[in-house]
Amino acid sequence: MPNxxxxxxxxxxxxxxxxxxxxxxPARRAFLRRSLTLGGLSLLTGCAIVDEESVERALMKVSRLxxxxxxxxxxxxxxxxxxxxxxxxxxxxxxxxxxVDEVPEVDASEFRLEVGGLVADRHAWALEELRALxxxxxxxxxxxxxxxxxxxxxxxxxxxxxxxxxxxDLSARYVGFQCADDYSTSIDMPTALHPQxxxxxxxxxxxxxxxxxxxxxxRMPTKLGYKNPKHIEAIFVTNTYPGGYWEDQGYNWFxxx
Amino acid sequence: xxDDSGPIHPxxxxxxxxxxxxxxxxxxxxxxxxxxxxxxxxxxxxxSVTLGGWLAGALQWHFAAMWxxxxxxxxxxxxxxxxxxxxxxxxxxxxxxxxxxxxAALRGLLKHDDLRAYNAVQRAAYLFVIADCVLLVxxxxxxxxxxxxxxxxxxxxxxxxxxxxxxxxxxxxxxxVGVHLVMSALVxxxxxxxxxxx
Numbered sequence: 475m476p477n478x479x480x481x482x483x484x485x486x487x488x489x490x491x492x493x494x495x496x497x498x499x500p501a502r503r504a505f506l507r508r509s510l511t512l513g514g515l516s517l518l519t520g521c522a523i524v525d526e527e528s529v530e531r532a533l534m535k536v537s538r539l540x541x542x543x544x545x546x547x548x549x550x551x552x553x554x555x556x557x558x559x560x561x562x563x564x565x566x567x568x569x570x571x572x573x574v575d576e577v578p579e580v581d582a583s584e585f586r587l588e589v590g591g592l593v594a595d596r597h598a599w600a601l602e603e604l605r606a607l608x609x610x611x612x613x614x615x616x617x618x619x620x621x622x623x624x625x626x627x628x629x630x631x632x633x634x635x636x637x638x639x640x641x642x643d644l645s646a647r648y649v650g651f652q653c654a655d656d657y658s659t660s661i662d663m664p665t666a667l668h669p670q671x672x673x674x675x676x677x678x679x680x681x682x683x684x685x686x687x688x689x690x691x692x693r694m695p696t697k698l699g700y701k702n703p704k705h706i707e708a709i710f711v712t713n714t715y716p717g718g719y720w721e722d723q724g725y726n727w728f729x730x731x
Numbered sequence: 732x733x734d735d736s737g738p739i740h741p742x743x744x745x746x747x748x749x750x751x752x753x754x755x756x757x758x759x760x761x762x763x764x765x766x767x768x769x770x771x772x773x774x775x776x777x778x779s780v781t782l783g784g785w786l787a788g789a790l791q792w793h794f795a796a797m798w799x800x801x802x803x804x805x806x807x808x809x810x811x812x813x814x815x816x817x818x819x820x821x822x823x824x825x826x827x828x829x830x831x832x833x834x835a836a837l838r839g840l841l842k843h844d845d846l847r848a849y850n851a852v853q854r855a856a857y858l859f860v861i862a863d864c865v866l867l868v869x870x871x872x873x874x875x876x877x878x879x880x881x882x883x884x885x886x887x888x889x890x891x892x893x894x895x896x897x898x899x900x901x902x903x904x905x906x907x908v909g910v911h912l913v914m915s916a917l918v919x920x921x922x923x924x925x926x927x928x929x
Contacts, residue, residue: 533791540794547879554878555889615890617877620768620786623890696878724787726794731878 544728554695563624578654591710594641614695628693629676634667650716654705659718701729738928747807757796764789870897
């Protein structure tokens with residue numbers, strides 16, 4: 475998909491490693507100090523700042539430290555607020571890195587959800603099998619990294635239930651997602667097991683429409699919108715940092731609410 | 732009331748003042764770029780005065796400088812309370828005294844001879860901006876972690892209300908800085924005292 479913001483994907487860990495290595499060099503430190511003066515700041519406004527490689531790396535390093543702080547702050551028992559049906563935002567906004575007419579079409583009869591990585595049962599799931607699992611729903615606030623929010627109603631399978639069903643290694647660090655729209659993201663295991671994390675198959679009581687992520691999206695009211703992948707085709711459990719479409723470009727990885 | 736020995740402003744005050752200035756510049760300029768991603772008040776801030784280049788860059792600046800703002804702010808408050816300076820410099824304070832000093836200032840009669848003593852308008856303004864920064868941090872915590880800080884979220888109303896609170900508190904801070912810069916230009920000795928201590 476053409477996207478003006480898309481840049482070269484970076485391997486997150488390599489970036490941090492490189493940033494740490496460079497930060498150890500005294501000259502780099504001096505440069506950072508100088509570049510952080512008020513005068514330097516005024517020169518670094520606007521687009522110039524994203525071209526300043528070392529500043530960008532330092533900021534990326536802070537962002538990864540913020541991942542750790544957020545993981546520490548995250549209370550796995552704390553629930554996001556829920557709302558009455560009357561507060562559902564209608565129409566619920568569409569948002570993606572492409573326009574609504576570029577939403578992928580997934581054939582329900584052919585579809586199989588792949589499950590891989592550190593799981594005992596790697597069989598691919600048909601939609602009917604997922605619909606046969608216990609279903610639950612929630613009316614929660616979706617918060618976009620852009621700042622806006624909207625209240626929606628999602629239904630589906632509790633993700634913790636699903637992970638236990640496939641015999642996932644629940645001590646693994648990450649759960650990653652590959653999507654039919656070439657999107658990808660990954661989350662931490664505590665959030666994956668949060669009681670409100672839902673493998674959503676429906677929206678507002680109807681089968682999930684294509685624009686909201688057919689055949690399924692991961693709905694987490696404890697994370698920002700870009701962490702909630704749509705059109706999921708494959709789920710994998712891993713200890714290797716998987717990054718993600720926006721995360722690799724500089725959006726914070728944890729992205730938690 | 733005033734102690735004539737030693738610097739007009741202690742070193743810790745000057746350091747935390749300028750660190751705060753740096754943090755505020757970064758927070759406000761990156762915050763403007765974040766606001767522009769969804770300008771809920773119907774106007775956008777010109778990109779040329781924002782920091783970060785695009786939303787992800789602005790967010791990285793914002794969530795890095797927040798540590799400086801918070802740590803420095805806590806150090807300032809701790810020193811201010813522990814030294815007793817907060818009581819000596821900002822109190823007593825009454826609405827009547829503020830009104831009297833405002834009237835005097837508007838007629839050009841407010842004296843600024845002793846930099847060690849704040850007049851009533853200064854006391855009110857500085858106490859206001861301290862409270863405003865606290866409100867910025869608390870509303871910012873709600874925007875960053877609406878689920879993890881339920882009490883703060885309820886205090887602000889909800890997530891959407893916290894966005895408005897955060898923006899309006901920013902606007903109040905920027906208004907303060909504007910007046911503050913004009914005043915320090917009118918009384919350059921005050922600016923020197925905040926740098927050199929004398």
